[in-house]
Amino acid sequence: MEKATLTFTDVAITVNVPPGSRIIEMSEKVGSGITYGCREGECGTCVTHILEGSEHLSDPSALELRVLSENMAGKDDRLACQCRVLSGAVKVRPG
Amino acid sequence: MTAAAARPASVPPLPSGGPVEIVPGVHWIGAFDPGLRSFDTLMKTANGTSYNAYAVRGSAGVAVIDTVHADHAEAFFARLEAVARYDEITQIVLNHLEPDHSGALPELLRRAPQAEIRLSPRGLPILRALLRDAFEAARILPVTTGAEADLGGRRLRFLTTPNVHWPDTQCSYLVEEGILFTCDLLGSHYCDERLFDDRVGDFRFAMDHYFDRLMRPFRSFVTQALDLIEPLELSVIAPSHGPVLRTDPRGYLGRYRRLAGPRSAPGPDRTLAILYISAHGATARLAQAIRDGAAGEPGVRVSLFDLEGGELHPFLDLIEEVDGIALGTPTINGDAVRAIWELLAMLVDIETRGKLGAAFGSYGWSGEAVRQVEARLQGLKMRLPEPGLKVKLNPAEEDLEEARAFGRRLAAHLTGRAPPREVDLADLASR
Numbered sequence: 001m002e003k004a005t006l007t008f009t010d011v012a013i014t015v016n017v018p019p020g021s022r023i024i025e026m027s028e029k030v031g032s033g034i035t036y037g038c039r040e041g042e043c044g045t046c047v048t049h050i051l052e053g054s055e056h057l058s059d060p061s062a063l064e065l066r067v068l069s070e071n072m073a074g075k076d077d078r079l080a081c082q083c084r085v086l087s088g089a090v091k092v093r094p095g
Numbered sequence: 096m097t098a099a100a101a102r103p104a105s106v107p108p109l110p111s112g113g114p115v116e117i118v119p120g121v122h123w124i125g126a127f128d129p130g131l132r133s134f135d136t137l138m139k140t141a142n143g144t145s146y147n148a149y150a151v152r153g154s155a156g157v158a159v160i161d162t163v164h165a166d167h168a169e170a171f172f173a174r175l176e177a178v179a180r181y182d183e184i185t186q187i188v189l190n191h192l193e194p195d196h197s198g199a200l201p202e203l204l205r206r207a208p209q210a211e212i213r214l215s216p217r218g219l220p221i222l223r224a225l226l227r228d229a230f231e232a233a234r235i236l237p238v239t240t241g242a243e244a245d246l247g248g249r250r251l252r253f254l255t256t257p258n259v260h261w262p263d264t265q266c267s268y269l270v271e272e273g274i275l276f277t278c279d280l281l282g283s284h285y286c287d288e289r290l291f292d293d294r295v296g297d298f299r300f301a302m303d304h305y306f307d308r309l310m311r312p313f314r315s316f317v318t319q320a321l322d323l324i325e326p327l328e329l330s331v332i333a334p335s336h337g338p339v340l341r342t343d344p345r346g347y348l349g350r351y352r353r354l355a356g357p358r359s360a361p362g363p364d365r366t367l368a369i370l371y372i373s374a375h376g377a378t379a380r381l382a383q384a385i386r387d388g389a390a391g392e393p394g395v396r397v398s399l400f401d402l403e404g405g406e407l408h409p410f411l412d413l414i415e416e417v418d419g420i421a422l423g424t425p426t427i428n429g430d431a432v433r434a435i436w437e438l439l440a441m442l443v444d445i446e447t448r449g450k451l452g453a454a455f456g457s458y459g460w461s462g463e464a465v466r467q468v469e470a471r472l473q474g475l476k477m478r479l480p481e482p483g484l485k486v487k488l489n490p491a492e493e494d495l496e497e498a499r500a501f502g503r504r505l506a507a508h509l510t511g512r513a514p515p516r517e518v519d520l521a522d523l524a525s526r
Contacts, residue, residue: 031479
């Protein structure tokens with residue numbers, strides 16, 4: 001099975017995660033400041049800044065793109081409750 | 096949002112009055128609510144509040160800036176009709192969409208469907224929920240800092256000032272007149288039909304109290320908003336609650352700058368406050384050991400407090416200023432103790448996002464309290480790099496050594512010297 005790692009810089013921890021994992025599921029477990037809101041991709045609470053490895057994330061849905069736009073998120077920001085780590089190394093911090 | 100509070104029967108309504116001219120062509124068209132005694136369930140309002148809305152006339156049309164609570168829509172529409180016809184309204188500016196400012200919006204849109212709505216992009220999801228089926232037909236133009244609406248000879252320029260105190264908040268600046276419409280920012284829950292700051296009673300306490308209850312949890316965002324506002328030429332600040340500020344507007348900005356700033360100059364060290372409560376001394380011993388461990392690390396200033404030895408509210412000031420907190424509680428009846436919960440409930444009143452948090456405690460049977468405290472700290476958007484420390488009954492020497500190591504690790508996270516760790520998902524299951 002392909003490996004994937006997810007690094008949360010605000011708590012200095014890297015997790016070996018199953019491919020397909022959502023960032024929010026891991027961030028809660030490691031105690032990162034990337035926290036939840038509605039968990040349905042609507043409120044924008046979990047906006048996350050992708051420091052490295054954005055190419056290893058699932059493509060944003062139309063809903064995620066709309067919410068990112070309405071929240072004036074930057075080009076390297078994603079919603080932790082929506083995007084999945086597919087493979088490789090991804091490094092994030094709270095947005 | 097306004098709670099449906101009981102209104103004292105002794106409070107007479109204010110005379111309805113008409114619109115109030117701020118400068119020629121710019122009118123206050125809001126509503127007074129002298130009987131309100133509880134706002135948003137967040138704060139008491141001893142002499143009520145006002146919902147301030149404004150009409151600005153240019154040669155090409157009229158802009159309506161915010162509306163009022165639905166319960167006061169009649170007064171709002173009466174004042175609006177005294178200064179403009181509905182078919183003259185070209186712009187509706189929504190600086191903030193909480194119900195006390197958007198309550199009359201659906202009816203205003205029904206009467207002036209041609210008007211363009213200007214709001215922050217962050218206001219869109221709230222507007223969508225507010226208008227429901229009417230959303231798609233509305234003429235909606237999201238605006239960000241620097242965008243302008245031309246009213247004909249007068250321009251409204253928008254400033255994106257999020258999170259003061261909702262994500263959607265923005266300010267609108269009438270360029271030619273130097274009037275800044277700030278919505279909740281710089282407001283007061285203070286009801287006085289004389290309206291202007293040089294005519295009303297003494298509202299200084301109300302303005303500070305309003306900041307403390309509504310703006311304090313967003314101090315850093317208030318500071319960012321002031322950075323945008325302070326360069327403007329200002330003749331009037333027109334908030335959405337309380338007096339219109341036309342006497343030395345810059346003085347009010349200075350007051351907000353002081354309220355939003357640190358209480359004292361930060362020192363060179365990172366700061367960790369350890370606060371605990373202990374039933375039989377075990378959690379106290381853990382707290383002392385964590386302090387000893389953290390204090391041994393360079394660049395960290397550590398404080399230790401027994402919550403039973405002080406009133407809780409002053410600790411808010413402490414926690415607001417420190418970089419991290421560690422909370423200690425025994426588990427009693429399967430729960431954290433009351434003083435810890437009361438402190439955790441109060442933390443919503445200050446800015447906690449991004450601070451370091453940790454939990455620890457002794458327990459007899461089950462030890463749920465540590466995880467409960469961690470969950471609350473996560474809900475407050477704090478980072479918890481270290482899993483909580485739990486010890487059954489009295490800590491042995493090896494437990495105290497682990498507590499000292501726990502303190503050293505917290506200190507390392509505060510100073511940025513924590514070594515990176517790599518774990519498997521299965522290792523996290525116990526958190």
